[in-house]
Every structure is written in C-alpha cells, then in structure tokens.
Amino acid sequence: MGWPERRLELPSDVVRLRRDQVTHKKMTSPVSPPIPDGSTYRCTATVLIDTRGHVTGLFEVRGCPSSYRSIIEEAVLQWAFYPPEVDGKKVDAVVDFKFLFD
Numbered sequence: 001m002g003w004p005e006r007r008l009e010l011p012s013d014v015v016r017l018r019r020d021q022v023t024h025k026k027m028t029s030p031v032s033p034p035i036p037d038g039s040t041y042r043c044t045a046t047v048l049i050d051t052r053g054h055v056t057g058l059f060e061v062r063g064c065p066s067s068y069r070s071i072i073e074e075a076v077l078q079w080a081f082y083p084p085e086v087d088g089k090k091v092d093a094v095v096d097f098k099f100l101f102d
Contacts, residue, residue, distance in 0.1 A: 010059070010094060014048065015086055017093045022049060023082045030075040032101050033067075040102040041065065045072050047097055051090040053081035059094065064101065072099060 035041070041064035048057035055076055061069045076097075084093040 010048075011092070013092060015084070015091045015093050017084055017086075017095050019095055019097060022084050022093065022095055025053065025080040025082060026078065028075050028078045030068075030071045030099060030101075033071060035101055040100070041068065043068055043072060043099040043101070045076060045097050045099065047076055047079075047095055049081050049084055049093050049095060051083050051092055053083045055079050055081075056092075064099075068099075068101065 043064035044062045046059040046061075047055055048059060050056045058069075058073050058076055061072055083090045084095075085091065
C-alpha cells in the first residue's frame, strides 16, 4: 500500500485530537535505518484513524528526510486503536505522533 506524498486536505468531519486522547490496541515502532554519527531526526507523522480504530491514512511526515516516510508508514500500518470518541460519540480523527531516530 502507500499513501500519496503530497499533503491532503482533511475531510470536514474529521476531528483533530491530541496523542493523549486516543488509546492504542496495538503499536509497533519503526525499524531505524543506519543514521550518520551524531545525527538525530525528530519526525512528526499526521495519522488518520477511523471510527473503528483503523489507521486509514498517513497525511504527512515532517522533520526528517523523505526516505523515512516509508519506514514510519510500515509501522503505522500495523497500529490499531480503540475507536476515537468525542463526547461519547465515535469520530474519525487525525493525530500527530512523534518519532525519534538517533
């Protein structure tokens, strides 16, 4: 699978949540590629989670080389969440997740 590299417009019914407002059922960490000595990459990935808790999109990856997108995507595709809720109602949500490669 693979999502487009360009930034996508979020649907109007998607709610932006903080990381502490969603709960993982399953999470895997990306496998870090070889990194030049002394280098550190702090990446942020914007992930779309649907009302069933499935990851349905990776909207953008910021703060690291573009080659890291596929590494992050591979990990994110394996994630599962409890359905995100706002005021007791299940919602489609976008959440930013941070990754550190050093």
